[in-house]
Amino acid sequence: MASTHGAHLLRRATEGLHADGRGGFAPRFPLARVGERRAVIILFCGDVVGRPGRDAVKRHVPTLRQEFAIDLVVVNAENAAGGFGLTEGLCGELYDCGVDILTTGNHVWDQREIIPYIDRDPYLLRPANFPKGTPGAGWRIHRVGGQSVLVVNLMGRLFMDALDDPFARLDDILADHRLGDDLAAILVDFHAEASSEKMALGHFSDGRVSAVFGTHCHVPTADGQILPGGTAYQTDAGMCGDYDSVIGMQKEPATRRFVTKMPGARPQPAEGEGTLCGILLETDDRSGLARTVEPVRIGGRLAVHLPRR
Numbered sequence: 001m002a003s004t005h006g007a008h009l010l011r012r013a014t015e016g017l018h019a020d021g022r023g024g025f026a027p028r029f030p031l032a033r034v035g036e037r038r039a040v041i042i043l044f045c046g047d048v049v050g051r052p053g054r055d056a057v058k059r060h061v062p063t064l065r066q067e068f069a070i071d072l073v074v075v076n077a078e079n080a081a082g083g084f085g086l087t088e089g090l091c092g093e094l095y096d097c098g099v100d101i102l103t104t105g106n107h108v109w110d111q112r113e114i115i116p117y118i119d120r121d122p123y124l125l126r127p128a129n130f131p132k133g134t135p136g137a138g139w140r141i142h143r144v145g146g147q148s149v150l151v152v153n154l155m156g157r158l159f160m161d162a163l164d165d166p167f168a169r170l171d172d173i174l175a176d177h178r179l180g181d182d183l184a185a186i187l188v189d190f191h192a193e194a195s196s197e198k199m200a201l202g203h204f205s206d207g208r209v210s211a212v213f214g215t216h217c218h219v220p221t222a223d224g225q226i227l228p229g230g231t232a233y234q235t236d237a238g239m240c241g242d243y244d245s246v247i248g249m250q251k252e253p254a255t256r257r258f259v260t261k262m263p264g265a266r267p268q269p270a271e272g273e274g275t276l277c278g279i280l281l282e283t284d285d286r287s288g289l290a291r292t293v294e295p296v297r298i299g300g301r302l303a304v305h306l307p308r309r
């Protein structure tokens with residue numbers, strides 16, 4: 001990949017980085033003067049699985065971005081490379097179609113080349129509750145239309161690897177970063193298996209962040225809402241991938257493994273047209289909390305749902 005090595009980062013570096021070195025980008029559509037608070041419109045998409053997921057993002061993100069005047073696109077890319085991890089080249093592909101920030105989860109290290117790369121990419125996050133000393137960053141502040149948005153990536157512990165406490169880690173982060181002070185929005189991708197743990201983190205964060213959106217289960221849930229304290233919440237954003245599958249992977253071998261309880265060949269992504277599954281969030285211009293939250297589903301097999309305008 002010598003021809004593309006670092007090209008997307010070089011291109012994005014010219015868009016402007018924070019002086020504090022934590023990354024960020026100049027707005028594509030600078031709508032606000034510095035110091036003027038305004039609502040932020042964020043599209044968050046769940047786990048991108050293989051080529052169908054990448055194609056769905058490439059096909060739909062540019063038009064969604066324009067149609068809904070989206071300021072920031074955040075996509076969980078932990079399954080972008082054939083279902084297992086992601087590569088530098090695939091990060092570049094996703095940035096090139098209008099994705100701003102990539103989050104990940106338990107599959108982040110599946111492609112080993114990402115380990116030496118992740119510290120060079122200020123737009124790529126891994127869960128913040130990995131042990132101290134893990135490469136990469138779990139949260140960053142990005143510039144959006146002249147304002148600052150904090151994106152946090154966390155991973156659950158119920159039925160998953162035993163990482164550090166995501167609740168305590170979020171508390172630590174929020175102790176230093178308060179919504180409404182310098183931050184126009186705070187978005188949390190909680191990559192977790194158990195709906196109970198996800199709901200608990202939503203309530204734990206209620207009133208302190210703009211949104212807690214779940215990933216990892218690869219199925220969109222119908223519980224999108226604004227919690228009593230003003231935080232948008234949805235247990236799972238759903239995957240971007242082919243839904244004629246078992247969580248994005250070819251259905252026959254995946255089913256056979258359950259039936260026979262025998263290992264098979266390495267699973268491959270299903271190859272049909274992917275559905276883009278995500279959530280559109282609009283924040284309140286004064287508080288930074290959620291003003292509206294609506295699911296987005298487009299393409300592939302699932303019923304289309306686009307937010308009201």
Ligand SMILES: [Fe+2]
Pocket residue numbers: 047078079105216217218
């Ligand atoms: Fe996933």
Ligand SMILES: [Fe+2]
Pocket residue numbers: 078105106107191215216
């Ligand atoms: Fe996952």
